[in-house]
Amino acid sequence: MSDVPSAIGRVAEPGAPRALPVLDVADIAKTFGGAKALRGVSFSVAPGEVHGLLGKNGSGKSTLVKILAGFHAPDHGGRLAFNGEMVDLPLKPGDFRRLGMSFVHQNLGLVPSLTVLENLRFAHLTTARSGYIDWRAERAAAREALGRFGLSIDTAERVDRLSPVERALLAIVRAFEEIRVACAATGKPGLVLLDEPTPFLPREGVEKLFGLIRSIAATGSSVIFISHDIDEVMTITDRITVLRDGALAGALETAKATHEEVVEMIVGRRIARLGTPGHQAAVAKPAFLRVSGVAGGALAATDLVVGKGEILGVTGLIGSGYEELPYLIFGARPCRAGALDFVDGAHVPLAAMSPKRALDLGLALLPGDRQGASGVDSLPIVDNMFLPDVDRFFRFGLLNRRAMVREAFALGTRYEVRPNDPAMKLSALSGGNAQKVLIARWMNRNPRLLLLDEPTQGVDVGTRVQIFAALRAAAAAGMSVLCASSDAEQLAEICDRVLIFARGRVCAEITGPDLTKDGIAEACYASIDLTGRTAPAAPALAS
Amino acid sequence: MTETVSTMTQARPAGLHLGRLFERIALLVVWVGLIAIFGALMPQSFLNWGNFSIIFASYAPAALLALAIIVPLTAGDYDLSVGATLTLSSALIGVLNVWHHLPIGLVLVLALAAGAVVGAVNALFIIFFRIPSLVVTLGTTSLMTGIVQWMTNSSTIGGIDNALVMAVVGGRLFGVPYAFYYAAAAVVVLGYVFDYTPLGRRLLFVGRGREVARLNGIAVDRVRFGALIASGVLAAAAGIVYAGVLGSADPYSGLNFLLPAFAAAFLGATTILPGRFNPWGAVVAVYFLATGITGLTMLGIPLWVTNVFNGGALILAVTISQLTRGREASDIG
Numbered sequence: 001m002s003d004v005p006s007a008i009g010r011v012a013e014p015g016a017p018r019a020l021p022v023l024d025v026a027d028i029a030k031t032f033g034g035a036k037a038l039r040g041v042s043f044s045v046a047p048g049e050v051h052g053l054l055g056k057n058g059s060g061k062s063t064l065v066k067i068l069a070g071f072h073a074p075d076h077g078g079r080l081a082f083n084g085e086m087v088d089l090p091l092k093p094g095d096f097r098r099l100g101m102s103f104v105h106q107n108l109g110l111v112p113s114l115t116v117l118e119n120l121r122f123a124h125l126t127t128a129r130s131g132y133i134d135w136r137a138e139r140a141a142a143r144e145a146l147g148r149f150g151l152s153i154d155t156a157e158r159v160d161r162l163s164p165v166e167r168a169l170l171a172i173v174r175a176f177e178e179i180r181v182a183c184a185a186t187g188k189p190g191l192v193l194l195d196e197p198t199p200f201l202p203r204e205g206v207e208k209l210f211g212l213i214r215s216i217a218a219t220g221s222s223v224i225f226i227s228h229d230i231d232e233v234m235t236i237t238d239r240i241t242v243l244r245d246g247a248l249a250g251a252l253e254t255a256k257a258t259h260e261e262v263v264e265m266i267v268g269r270r271i272a273r274l275g276t277p278g279h280q281a282a283v284a285k286p287a288f289l290r291v292s293g294v295a296g297g298a299l300a301a302t303d304l305v306v307g308k309g310e311i312l313g314v315t316g317l318i319g320s321g322y323e324e325l326p327y328l329i330f331g332a333r334p335c336r337a338g339a340l341d342f343v344d345g346a347h348v349p350l351a352a353m354s355p356k357r358a359l360d361l362g363l364a365l366l367p368g369d370r371q372g373a374s375g376v377d378s379l380p381i382v383d384n385m386f387l388p389d390v391d392r393f394f395r396f397g398l399l400n401r402r403a404m405v406r407e408a409f410a411l412g413t414r415y416e417v418r419p420n421d422p423a424m425k426l427s428a429l430s431g432g433n434a435q436k437v438l439i440a441r442w443m444n445r446n447p448r449l450l451l452l453d454e455p456t457q458g459v460d461v462g463t464r465v466q467i468f469a470a471l472r473a474a475a476a477a478g479m480s481v482l483c484a485s486s487d488a489e490q491l492a493e494i495c496d497r498v499l500i501f502a503r504g505r506v507c508a509e510i511t512g513p514d515l516t517k518d519g520i521a522e523a524c525y526a527s528i529d530l531t532g533r534t535a536p537a538a539p540a541l542a543s
Numbered sequence: 544m545t546e547t548v549s550t551m552t553q554a555r556p557a558g559l560h561l562g563r564l565f566e567r568i569a570l571l572v573v574w575v576g577l578i579a580i581f582g583a584l585m586p587q588s589f590l591n592w593g594n595f596s597i598i599f600a601s602y603a604p605a606a607l608l609a610l611a612i613i614v615p616l617t618a619g620d621y622d623l624s625v626g627a628t629l630t631l632s633s634a635l636i637g638v639l640n641v642w643h644h645l646p647i648g649l650v651l652v653l654a655l656a657a658g659a660v661v662g663a664v665n666a667l668f669i670i671f672f673r674i675p676s677l678v679v680t681l682g683t684t685s686l687m688t689g690i691v692q693w694m695t696n697s698s699t700i701g702g703i704d705n706a707l708v709m710a711v712v713g714g715r716l717f718g719v720p721y722a723f724y725y726a727a728a729a730v731v732v733l734g735y736v737f738d739y740t741p742l743g744r745r746l747l748f749v750g751r752g753r754e755v756a757r758l759n760g761i762a763v764d765r766v767r768f769g770a771l772i773a774s775g776v777l778a779a780a781a782g783i784v785y786a787g788v789l790g791s792a793d794p795y796s797g798l799n800f801l802l803p804a805f806a807a808a809f810l811g812a813t814t815i816l817p818g819r820f821n822p823w824g825a826v827v828a829v830y831f832l833a834t835g836i837t838g839l840t841m842l843g844i845p846l847w848v849t850n851v852f853n854g855g856a857l858i859l860a861v862t863i864s865q866l867t868r869g870r871e872a873s874d875i876g
Binding site (some may be wrong): 354360372374379390471 | 611738739740741742743744747748751752754755756757758759760762818
């Protein structure tokens with residue numbers, strides 16, 4: 001399976017390049033409290049190679065990255081060699097730098113309010129031994145680093161004024177700079193790992209980024225490129241390693257592989273190509289809300305219909321814009337355009353939408369960021385539960401605290417909050433129980449449409465089941481639900497219908513027998529392919 | 544209800560309950576202890592009602608100021624300008640009433656209105672231009688101090704209408720001048736708003752989680768705006784009481800209340816309702832600090848000790864409160 005001779009005693013295939021692999025891992029496994037996240041993964045990266053690492057959500061990619069970064073300790077028995085030298089596992093945080101590895105994570109790790117120079121020379125500026133910063137030399141070094149890749153970014157510019165593409169390029173240049181000096185000293189190649197650097201970039205930006213990646217590879221160092229976008233991976237990589245369910249699903253040489261082979265390896269079985277969308281499938285349930293032309297963030301103008309009592313899932317690959325939808329409909333984020341038409345005839349332009357208005361219209365939003373946007377940890381459960389409707393308890397000039405606590409206790413019992421003590425702070429509850437409190441908050445108001453963003457993230461399995469049951473019961477009673485989630489399994493379990501987004505547009509609709517975990521995952525990958533070929537005029541769902 | 548309460552109490556270890564109860568009254572206990580110590584040292588001069596009635600009256604402006612501070616603080620904004628607003632308000636009374644002979648009733652209304660204007664200006668920069676509240680209110684402090692010096696020619700203005708003086712320190716109830724009861728009334732009103740109205744809940748959620756509040760349909764900006772205006776009005780009221788206590792308008796000494804009032808606001812958040820800025824705790828803290836300072840002064844201890852006492856008490860109390868709460872994250876700030 002490896003084209004590269006291994007330092008760990010795997011036999012090299014005949015005719016393979018003779019160079020020692022930069023990174024060679026073997027039998028890396030990781031167990032989280034009984035759940036196997038990785039089951040003995042082996043792969044190697046040759047010098048000067050761009051190596052794609054692919055897999056669905058939960059396939060073990062991020063666990064592997066975190067092991068390399070020294071964040072997780074792998075199970076006993078794994079081996080790792082860097083440039084032919086065995087390295088003791090587990091790695092300590094920061095070890096990767098010493099070895100000659102550096103990471104660019106999706107959030108890029110730049111400080112927006114500081115200049116390009118300060119960001120680029122961050123490590124050097126904060127650890128310089130001399131106790132004196134020679135700004136002239138620093139500036140020259142920064143210009144040289146950028147110039148090496150033909151980038152003309154003003155070193156005095158603040159990072160938040162750069163375009164998204166420039167920011168990504170800057171982060172990658174910085175990652176390469178971190179290893180360049182060490183590599184020059186030892187004469188051995190280094191490794192830059194790019195974890196989903198592209199999902200929010202426009203096409204031209206991706207081209208620039210690829211140019212940079214090729215330049216890095218040309219210096220003899222290697223790049224690991226992690227992405228969901230198979231087209232991109234096919235374009236830039238030399239070889240591809242695919243993980244599935246924590247195990248190695250296979251390794252491919254990019255030039256000899258086809259798009260379909262890669263998708264098949266990721267999903268685990270042959271997938272039928274999706275037909276061209278464009279016909280709005282019949283909504284089995286009577287329409288409750290028609291959303292037309294909603295656009296904002298990464299989401300392009302989108303039309304969709306939510307049925308009464310329907311649980312509608314929206315999903316897609318990262319950066320496809322589906323996750324914006326609940327917030328845009330609720331008026332929580334600025335909308336470029338769009339309007340809502342309710343079945344009762346109410347017409348609301350989204351530009352005029354606000355959370356207050358949304359609540360008055362009978363909408364409710366459970367954000368994905370539980371601590372930052374959904375509940376206040378430092379305040380009691382009862383106050384969190386009744387935040388949107390404290391007014392209900394204000395009678396005769398007094399807030400009826402006893403009634404609040406009594407009702408919170410009853411709600412807590414119904415939603416099985418444990419421990420059920422409304423006077424306790426929200427922070428005293430586990431993630432799952434806190435989420436129950438916040439769901440109870442909205443369900444208790446009997447909203448006409450409940451908007452959810454990753455409702456079961458960081459929630460234990462038992463709680464998940466309870467939350468699903470509550471959602472189904474409410475839907476059966478006529479509440480509509482729109483659930484944005486990257487978790488195909490969850491969507492398959494609760495949704496009546498799932499819309500797949502790609503590049504900011506709805507590109508497929510799944511109902512009926514296709515509505516399975518694998519079906520959704522397949523559609524996600526097939527979708528990117530579809531829009532990729534037909535963009536920018538990809539057909540949106542309705543009208 | 545009784546059933547649920549009993550199950551809830553059983554669920555909690557008894558030790559925790561006692562610890563929490565002690566935390567609530569700790570500052571009161573320390574206050575009583577402080578009185579006992581000074582009383583033992585100076586049974587004649589310290590332990591008499593006259594002394595206490597002076598403490599209660601002369602620190603009433605500080606108590607009002609501490610209340611002015613905790614309103615925007617609960618909503619998540621610092622208002623450092625309350626000290627200067629107090630000065631501005633009392634200087635306005637002096638200038639308009641003594642120099643321009645405006646009737647005292649109208650002057651008081653104008654003083655309160657000036658406080659509201661200060662709050663609105665602060666809010667304008669903090670909320671609409673998104674400038675940190677610390678910066679804005681530090682700026683308006685200096686700005687108002689300058690205006691006061693211009694207005695008063697940097698001189699103390701004596702001879703304020705006797706009606707005000709009589710209303711503030713002229714009459715006594717249980718031997719304590721009225722000034723104290725104005726502060727006490729403000730505490731009751733604020734306590735009511737904080738704990739018994741939906742507005743109080745909104746204020747709290749806006750301070751603890753702006754995004755949470757916004758997504759729950761609360762008009763976050765309006766709540767913050769209102770809190771800053773309330774702060775200005777309360778600080779102006781403190782200025783009125785201060786002018787009444789002194790019988791004159793002093794363009795300089797008002798700022799001296801700022802630090803003790805801030806200390807009291809934070810110190811008060813460790814008591815009565817620990818972990819929250821609360822009016823009851825703030826006032827207890829004001830009088831705790833006042834007792835300490837008065838006692839030390841009467842013992843003939845040099846003036847610098849009072850500053851050390853103020854600062855030391857604040858840091859010590861907040862630290863002890865944090866230690867007793869263990870891993871729990873601080874609720875303040």
